[in-house]
């Protein structure tokens with residue numbers, strides 16, 4: 001029997017973290033639909049039997065089609081800025097253009113939430129970032145000219161918390177391509193960590209476990225690798241962080 005009943009849609013499935021999520025869901029035997037901006041981008045990622053779909057997070061109709069039938073969504077999308085976006089014009093180089101942080105990380109997330117509601121999906125796991133709400137951290141200051149990306153991710157998180165959907169927000173430290181399960185994972189509540197890194201594969205496992213571990217629901221988790229043993233009790237891992245306080249006046253209007 002699979003670990004999780006129902007279809008899980010992975011957005012940003014061709015990205016560094018997204019492809020690791022697709023791999024971890026396959027490992028756990030979970031029905032998966034990998035979604036990217038073109039089928040070509042998925043060619044070397046999905047194994048036979050994995051569904052695929054094409055969507056751009058800025059295009060609501062494409063999102064709705066890609067999410068149809070989903071029980072859960074794992075959103076690994078993030079705008080690319082600077083030299084990762086060379087060739088798309090100055091505005092997108094700096095992350096303020098049509099492919100920038102407001103359009104993708106902020107308003108794109110609202111589109112995901114709306115599409116989820118329209119198709120009846122119930123749970124969103126979203127990868128955002130450590131350092132949201134730490135504007136004076138040197139790295140935050142360095143990122144500010146690039147689409148004000150951490151502010152855009154903060155807006156996205158607020159929309160997620162206000163959505164009424166079941167959610168888990170995963171805020172990793174700096175991402176690496178190290179193999180999974182080499183180290184332990186330090187987990188902390190929102191705004192508690194300000195340094196550290198973690199492998200994309202470990203982030204992917206946290207996202208997968210968050211689907212079927214109720215202690216992960218309604219929480220914002222910051223994660224970085226540490227020198228303890230790899231996580232063996234995911235219930236205790238998620239339970240060590242308190243649930244988010246949802247502001248009474250929260251609405252998705254500000255996004």
Ligand SMILES: NC(=O)c1ccc[n+]([C@@H]2O[C@H](COP(=O)([O-])OP(=O)(O)OC[C@H]3O[C@@H](n4cnc5c(N)ncnc54)[C@H](OP(=O)(O)O)[C@@H]3O)[C@@H](O)[C@H]2O)c1
Nearest residue numbers: 012014015016017037056057077078127128129173174175
């Ligand atoms: N890099 C870090 O150290 C770091 C640290 C903390 C948090 N994060 C966050 O963690 C997440 C994963 O990071 P990563 O480095 O693994 O990602 P990545 O490799 O940069 O992949 C980003 C994904 O987002 C997709 N995407 C971008 N714009 C899109 C749009 N308009 N519609 C649909 N898909 C779109 C990309 O598709 P295309 O290939 O089509 O562009 C790609 O699949 C991101 O949210 C990132 O901001 C990163």
